[in-house]
Amino acid sequence: MTEIAPDRLAALAEAQAPREPETTRRRRTAATTPAAERLRSGLTRFYLVLFFAYLFLPLAIMSAATFNDSRFPTVLPWLGTTTKWFGVLLDDRLMWDALWTSLIVGAGVVAVALPTGVAAALLLNGLHARARNIVYALMVSPLLTPGVIIGISTLIFWDRAFGMPGGVLLTILAQASFITGYVMLMVLARMQRFDPGLEEAALDLGATHTQVFRRITLPFLAPSLAAASVIAFLQSFENYNTTLFVKGLDTTLTVYIASQVRTGLTPAVNALGVILIGITVIGAAVYELRRRQALKP
């Protein structure tokens, strides 16, 4: 915004309206004419309805298909209401195995990504200009890399160099390699509001380095650590593109869903979808409410 473009000057020149009392001018600019204003707000409302319908209708239809008494997941024709697909789902051993794998992988990813992400944020905070930029670029690069490539490179590296085949362990390593980036960004955002004077003061007053870290740095970062853990776990839980290449013979819940859709599709998949969406909606609502309350003075 350093130069004044000719276009802007033209816009300024166009605006040489005859001078009017302040009140009428205000009203005119707020709403050019009542009809145009009504049209605009009508269009806005129409777009909003359309946008949110687009966002939610597909999910609603998928959920509704769970309750249709049909062998295939569909809403048309409606053959009667049933909840039997929940029962089918809960009896599916493969689903439980996949869920268990997902939980282990998620916990593993949090265990790797959280300390590493915090260390990365602390390191970046302690580096200066040039070095900081280079390290930062390296650290965010996995976030800008397609997931399949992260999976492939991890698979080749560990399998060919160390004879480690795909499986839960490689899945954790592959997912953590980019999820750590998210943790780092979240911790870094919190760090920006940190007053380093606190640490200096503690040191001056004779605290040890470990005490400074445990009693000052960590407690300050705590809220972002909780949020980052949740995000890291969810990212891991829903990951498909990376996991597909490093999973070996293990199956996570997301991989299970995809394979069910591609082979042997029944509304039991929809039942799983309803459960996952339900948990998501409740979780998001609770998180949002708590965040609101925290923001209130």
Add this chain to the structure above:
Amino acid sequence: MTTLLRRYGWPLTAVIVLLCAWWVVVMVVLPQLVMVDYSFRPNLLPREIGTEKDVWTLANYKTLWSNQIHLAIFFKTIWASCLVTFVTFVVCYPIAYYMAQVARGPKAGLFAVLLVIPYWVNEILRTFAWYILLSRGGPINEALMGLGLIAEPIDLKQGDLGVILGMVYAYILFMVFPLYTAMESLDRNQIEAARDLGASIPRIHWRVVIPHSKPGIATGCIMTFMLAAGSYAVPALLGSPGSRWFTEIIYNWFFEGGDWPQGSAYAFILLLLCLGFILLMLKLFKVRLGDIAK
């Protein structure tokens, strides 16, 4: 570095540096380098590795050049990903602007929650929802027949249309949030001023809102393009053998062809494509990498 040492002492600093080195070197950089090295080697049996057969070659890259089908799919993936990115931008721009500059009070908060919820629903489930919508007896077909536009149900999962529709839906929120964040920091007085001075609505957007939102637009486009070009889930679920995606060929080299060096070469080409797109966006919008991914 001295700052770290002074604040946390050498044992903690050593832990911090080691963790970062482990992440950046062992988990990120080395695997990528090994993959690139691998892509320049022939597909060998384990006992042949290190023998005179183990030489660098461009053969794996020539495969793509000489295989017309793969080449066509590669270019299809590029233009379709560009299309997905563009459509997503057009769909998301108004809602991001509305949320950032127009909505006020509790309504804005409600919209924010409504936007966040589908973001946390699994990508596979979001895609599966479209699987049902697009199926032969699905709501879209029924609606089109109800309107009399088609007589027979059509297979929407046959061509690239289904994949593109599914991708726009799956990645929409990766566009909304960067746009929203960028637009939110725009002082509303600037828009008021432009309006008071008589600028038309398109001109306000072209001269004030879009220039201000450049970093957000660049971030959103980069994320969407990267996700689209690198997507395996959406084409696998919503595509057909006739509408294959470049990632599906890569997958087949690994797990059906059993030719990992060949798959690595294709993967590296995909990586270069995404890198090229990032550089293009940074140049086009004149932003730095530091402004991205915030």
